[in-house]
Amino acid sequence: MTVTKGETLVTEIRQLDAKGSGQAVVWRENELGNPKKLRLTIPQTLPGEKVRVIVDQPEKRRRKALTEEIIEAHQERVAPQCMHFELCGGCVWQHWDYTGQLKQKTAHVKQAIEAQGFDPTLVQDTIGMEDPWRYRNKMEFTFAKDGSLGLHEAGNFRKIISLETCLIAGKEMVEAAMEVANWTKEYQLKGYDKDTHEGLLRHLMVRQSFANGEMMLALFATESPTGHLKSAVNDLIQRVGEKFPQVKSLLWLENTDWADRTQSEKTHVLAGRDFIYDEMAGYRYRLWFDTFFQTNPTQAQKLVELALEMGQPKKSEKMIDLFCGVGTFSLPFASQVEKLAGIEIVETSIESAKRNAQDNGISNTYFLAKDARKGIDEVLESFGHPELLMLDPPRSGAGGKVMRRIGRSKPERIVYVSCNPDTFATDISELVPFGYTLKMVQPVDLFPHTVHVECVALLVRNEEI
Numbered sequence: 001m002t003v004t005k006g007e008t009l010v011t012e013i014r015q016l017d018a019k020g021s022g023q024a025v026v027w028r029e030n031e032l033g034n035p036k037k038l039r040l041t042i043p044q045t046l047p048g049e050k051v052r053v054i055v056d057q058p059e060k061r062r063r064k065a066l067t068e069e070i071i072e073a074h075q076e077r078v079a080p081q082c083m084h085f086e087l088c089g090g091c092v093w094q095h096w097d098y099t100g101q102l103k104q105k106t107a108h109v110k111q112a113i114e115a116q117g118f119d120p121t122l123v124q125d126t127i128g129m130e131d132p133w134r135y136r137n138k139m140e141f142t143f144a145k146d147g148s149l150g151l152h153e154a155g156n157f158r159k160i161i162s163l164e165t166c167l168i169a170g171k172e173m174v175e176a177a178m179e180v181a182n183w184t185k186e187y188q189l190k191g192y193d194k195d196t197h198e199g200l201l202r203h204l205m206v207r208q209s210f211a212n213g214e215m216m217l218a219l220f221a222t223e224s225p226t227g228h229l230k231s232a233v234n235d236l237i238q239r240v241g242e243k244f245p246q247v248k249s250l251l252w253l254e255n256t257d258w259a260d261r262t263q264s265e266k267t268h269v270l271a272g273r274d275f276i277y278d279e280m281a282g283y284r285y286r287l288w289f290d291t292f293f294q295t296n297p298t299q300a301q302k303l304v305e306l307a308l309e310m311g312q313p314k315k316s317e318k319m320i321d322l323f324c325g326v327g328t329f330s331l332p333f334a335s336q337v338e339k340l341a342g343i344e345i346v347e348t349s350i351e352s353a354k355r356n357a358q359d360n361g362i363s364n365t366y367f368l369a370k371d372a373r374k375g376i377d378e379v380l381e382s383f384g385h386p387e388l389l390m391l392d393p394p395r396s397g398a399g400g401k402v403m404r405r406i407g408r409s410k411p412e413r414i415v416y417v418s419c420n421p422d423t424f425a426t427d428i429s430e431l432v433p434f435g436y437t438l439k440m441v442q443p444v445d446l447f448p449h450t451v452h453v454e455c456v457a458l459l460v461r462n463e464e465i
């Protein structure tokens, strides 16, 4: 009736699931003796591959099996470069040649929009990276109970793989993280236990500007860096200062909350400032530890350029930037329109967006800390109908209510930047009854070796409606 743990099977990978794992089908008889289809999820495999697998987790909804042998390999299979690939949940597609990954991303976007009735030929080939390694400017590492520092094991949030390298993070960022890991070991500091809620160190966040080199190291801990921790902390400050002069912000963030998030109840600046400077598309930004900023700056710059090219902003026009964050798109657009209103739910991001506009000498922006839905209504009242609107929602998409408000606000052109082709396709289908036509979709790879793909799309309103 079902598969059993430890059972060995030979099967063929039919397709990939949304998390990038291979899917295969095995047939078993049910109680009535009729054949029943069972789906197996097999990570680190590729479509068409013939594999011998061992069933690992038959009880899971996505019954999991592990590969014992690749009997017939996909022609685009390559040897993964990172030593942590087998266990780490970070890069699920390192075993796939980069051009193969890009083709798959384009196919995913095409399927998503076709499923909503749009023409898939509007989707261009995915723009990849020249060098798809060391692209991330921000990493969050986790401390294990014994104090070692690393990354979560795939599918197991309680297991930490001790960090020796990470090939998608900036090199200096990994070196700085290793220094903190050595320091923790020397002082025998304990990591936080998620079950007993005991222990000191929880996470290490490292972010670095690839434009100017400035780095932030932020330690999340359950106690303040005083008392019995004072001498260890002083030593950390000294070593970081000597070995990593590019660290312009060394932070100790108290977090006693049970939720496993990088949040802070109290911030202690151990050295430098509480933010770093970064740059994007010629504009300067201040980034605090909790500021959202694009994590692949090389490709994000291309997103900004594409959005400008598709949006064709004009000096006589009003524009709304919905889900504007700290203003990554708002500032480049603002300098080309009459005025721009940015809407974003996180207040600190809006504070930052205002300051970023000021720092960059931009005075025609109006930033509003509001939920997108309410924000549009408020902006329309004070600002009137925009000629141009851009939106860059989170992975969950903007949702029907926001999209219909956008439709009713009648911008001539809409530029949609998306990090999820499926929610993007559903969202834009809401614009069709308002007379919008999809003109072009350009996928951009911001996350090589993962399943994620970003898109920039243009929709134009038909004149006669």
Ligand SMILES: C[S@@+](CC[C@H](N)C(=O)[O-])C[C@H]1O[C@@H](n2cnc3c(N)ncnc32)[C@H](O)[C@@H]1O
Binding pocket: 292, 293, 294, 323, 324, 325, 326, 327, 328, 329, 343, 344, 345, 346, 349, 370, 371, 372, 373, 392, 393, 394, 395, 419
């Ligand atoms: C993908 S980020 C884009 C940010 C910005 N465009 C950028 O590139 O830096 C999505 C943003 O939407 C914001 N957000 C999430 N839900 C929201 C909501 N309901 N209303 C307004 N903003 C929201 C998040 O805080 C986040 O800053």
